[in-house]
Amino acid sequence: MGRGGGRGGGGGRLAFVVAMVVMTEMTWGLGDVHTSVATVAQLVEAEHAVIFALKDYVRKEESRLETIKRYIWGWQDGRADYVHNPINSYHFLRRLTHDFDSVRRALHHEDLTQALRANITSLRGGVEAAAEADVNGAAYSLVRLQDTYNLTVDELVEGDIRGTKAVQELSADDCFRLGQQSFNNLEFDLSDKWYQKGLELMEAKQPITHEEQLRIKRIKQQQEHRILMRQLVTNMAKQSDGQMLDRFSGLGIPISFQRQIYAQHKDVAQVEQLDDYYRRLCRGEQLQPPEAFVGLKCSYVFGKGGYRWLMPLKVELRWDDPLILVYHDVLSEAETELVKRISTPRLATTMVHSFTTHQARRSLARVGKTAWVRRGDDRTTDRILQRVEDMTGLATDTSEDFHVLNYGIGGHYDAHVDFFDLDEKSLDKSPHQGDRLATVLFYLNDVEAGGSTVFPMLGVEVPARRGSALFWFNMKRSGKGDYRTLHAACPVLLGEKWIANLWIHEWGQELRWPCTRDPED
CATH class of the missing domain: 1.25.40.10 (Tetratricopeptide repeat domain)
Structure with a gap:
C-alpha cells in the first residue's frame, strides 16, 4: 500500500492514517480506549481523516476511470474516416x-x-x-x-x-x-x-x-x-534588403503577406494574378474560353514494338504549346500498389531546393512525404521505365529514380518549375546528366476531392486519376527552360494523393530530341 499510494496525494494520506491507527492498537495491547474521552475524540478525528482519505481515493479512482472511458467512447471505430477527411x-x-x-x-x-x-x-x-x-x-x-x-x-x-x-x-x-x-x-x-x-x-x-x-x-x-x-x-x-528576403524564398510565405511587402514592386501584379489563377484552377474553374480547346483531342498511339500494335496507348492532348499530354491507363492497379508498397517504409519529410541559397530545406510551399524507388528495386519498375520510352520516344538511361510523393491532409506543392536552367550543363550530378528535359508524372491513386495538377500560366487543370500519366517538356529545343510549364499540386481536400515523378534528362536524347539554335524553339 505504501508503495502504490505514495504516488498520489490521496493514497499517501490514507497509508499514513491507517498506519497510525495500527500502531495505536499495537501499543495499547489490551485496549482501554473507552476510558479516555480524549482518546476517543482522537480516534473520531482519525476516522474522519480515514473516511476523507478513502473518499478522496475513490473520487480519484472514479475520475481516473472516467478519463479512460471517455477516451474509449471517443473512438469512432468504423464510423469515421480518420485518414481521408x-x-x-x-x-x-x-x-x-x-x-x-x-x-x-x-x-x-x-x-x-x-x-x-x-x-x-x-x-x-x-x-x-x-x-x-x-x-x-x-x-x-x-x-x-x-x-x-x-x-x-x-x-x-x-x-x-x-x-x-x-x-x-x-x-x-x-x-x-x-x-x-x-x-x-x-x-x-x-x-x-x-x-x-x-x-x-x-x-x-x-x-x-x-x-x-x-x-x-x-x-x-x-x-x-x-x-x-x-x-x-x-x-x-x-x-529588409533583398538579400535577407531571398533567404526566405521558397518557404511558402503567403501571397497576402507578400502583397504587403512588395506593394511597390513591378512584378507584384503578375504574382497576384498567378496566385489567383492557381486557386481558381484548384477550385475547378475554367479560365480559358471554349475556343482555346478546339483541336485538343484524344487518340490511340501505337508506339514502338509489336505489343503496342495490339495494346495502343490512350493519349489525351491537354495543351499543344508547350506540349502537355495525359496517357490514360498506362499503369495497372497492381503496379500502382507495388510502387506504393515499396515506397511506404522509405517515406521522409519532403525538402525543397532553394534557387537563391542552393540548399535543400523544409518548406510550407511543399507539404508531403517523399521516397525514391530505384531502377532494379523490382522488375515492375524496370518495365515501367521501358513503357516510358515507348510513350515518349525518349531514353531513360540518364533519368532520375522514381520520386514518389504521398500527400496527406492539405498536402500540396506551390507553383514551381522542374528544370534548373543550368548555364553549365555538366553541373548536374552523374549519372543524371544535363537538365530535366521532360517530366512524367504517374498518378498512383484516385483523389476524392482536390489534388489536381494545374498550370496557372496556361489555364490547364489535370485531375489525379489512378493509372494515368501526365507528360510535358520542361525545356525548349534551344536548351532554355520553358517557364510556361510553371505548375502546382493543389491541396488534397478529401482523401490522399500518391504520385511518382520521373525526370528525364537531356543527355542521351541528342538523336531522339535534337536541339536547335532558335531561342524560341
Missing part, C-alpha cells in the same frame, strides 16, 4: 497527443496498470508517434484548405467539407489553435477570423464561469498584442 485527421492527431496524455496520467498512478501501460506501449511501438507539432501542422493544413477552396470558418467549425461531415465539430480551443497557426505562418487576416470565432463560441456558452470570463478577457488582450506584432513584422519585412 482533413477535419477528422486533425481531431485524431489531437486525440493521440492531448487526449491520450490524460489517459497516460490516469494509468501512471497505479502499479496494477503497469501491464496495461506496457501493452499499450508495445502496440504503438514502431509507429511514429504524433506530437504537438503534428497537431499544429494539421491545424495549419485546415487553414490552407480554407484559403484555397474558399471554405468558410463556420463550415469548418461545423465539420462540413462539401457535404462530408466530420466526427465532431471544432471547439473554441480548436479555433484558437487554428488562429495561432495562421498567425505563426503570417496569415494574419485568417488568424483574426479564427480568434473571433473562438471567442464567439466561448461567449455563447451559458453560464460562463468566472475563470472563463477571465480567459476571454486575456485572449482579447492578446489579440491587441498580436495586432502590434503584425504591424512590427510587416514593417521589418518592408525595410
Whole structure:
C-alpha cells in the first residue's frame, strides 16, 4: 500500500492514517480506549481523516476511470474516416497527443496498470508517434484548405467539407489553435477570423464561469498584442534588403503577406494574378474560353514494338504549346500498389531546393512525404521505365529514380518549375546528366476531392486519376527552360494523393530530341 499510494496525494494520506491507527492498537495491547474521552475524540478525528482519505481515493479512482472511458467512447471505430477527411485527421492527431496524455496520467498512478501501460506501449511501438507539432501542422493544413477552396470558418467549425461531415465539430480551443497557426505562418487576416470565432463560441456558452470570463478577457488582450506584432513584422519585412528576403524564398510565405511587402514592386501584379489563377484552377474553374480547346483531342498511339500494335496507348492532348499530354491507363492497379508498397517504409519529410541559397530545406510551399524507388528495386519498375520510352520516344538511361510523393491532409506543392536552367550543363550530378528535359508524372491513386495538377500560366487543370500519366517538356529545343510549364499540386481536400515523378534528362536524347539554335524553339 505504501508503495502504490505514495504516488498520489490521496493514497499517501490514507497509508499514513491507517498506519497510525495500527500502531495505536499495537501499543495499547489490551485496549482501554473507552476510558479516555480524549482518546476517543482522537480516534473520531482519525476516522474522519480515514473516511476523507478513502473518499478522496475513490473520487480519484472514479475520475481516473472516467478519463479512460471517455477516451474509449471517443473512438469512432468504423464510423469515421480518420485518414481521408482533413477535419477528422486533425481531431485524431489531437486525440493521440492531448487526449491520450490524460489517459497516460490516469494509468501512471497505479502499479496494477503497469501491464496495461506496457501493452499499450508495445502496440504503438514502431509507429511514429504524433506530437504537438503534428497537431499544429494539421491545424495549419485546415487553414490552407480554407484559403484555397474558399471554405468558410463556420463550415469548418461545423465539420462540413462539401457535404462530408466530420466526427465532431471544432471547439473554441480548436479555433484558437487554428488562429495561432495562421498567425505563426503570417496569415494574419485568417488568424483574426479564427480568434473571433473562438471567442464567439466561448461567449455563447451559458453560464460562463468566472475563470472563463477571465480567459476571454486575456485572449482579447492578446489579440491587441498580436495586432502590434503584425504591424512590427510587416514593417521589418518592408525595410529588409533583398538579400535577407531571398533567404526566405521558397518557404511558402503567403501571397497576402507578400502583397504587403512588395506593394511597390513591378512584378507584384503578375504574382497576384498567378496566385489567383492557381486557386481558381484548384477550385475547378475554367479560365480559358471554349475556343482555346478546339483541336485538343484524344487518340490511340501505337508506339514502338509489336505489343503496342495490339495494346495502343490512350493519349489525351491537354495543351499543344508547350506540349502537355495525359496517357490514360498506362499503369495497372497492381503496379500502382507495388510502387506504393515499396515506397511506404522509405517515406521522409519532403525538402525543397532553394534557387537563391542552393540548399535543400523544409518548406510550407511543399507539404508531403517523399521516397525514391530505384531502377532494379523490382522488375515492375524496370518495365515501367521501358513503357516510358515507348510513350515518349525518349531514353531513360540518364533519368532520375522514381520520386514518389504521398500527400496527406492539405498536402500540396506551390507553383514551381522542374528544370534548373543550368548555364553549365555538366553541373548536374552523374549519372543524371544535363537538365530535366521532360517530366512524367504517374498518378498512383484516385483523389476524392482536390489534388489536381494545374498550370496557372496556361489555364490547364489535370485531375489525379489512378493509372494515368501526365507528360510535358520542361525545356525548349534551344536548351532554355520553358517557364510556361510553371505548375502546382493543389491541396488534397478529401482523401490522399500518391504520385511518382520521373525526370528525364537531356543527355542521351541528342538523336531522339535534337536541339536547335532558335531561342524560341
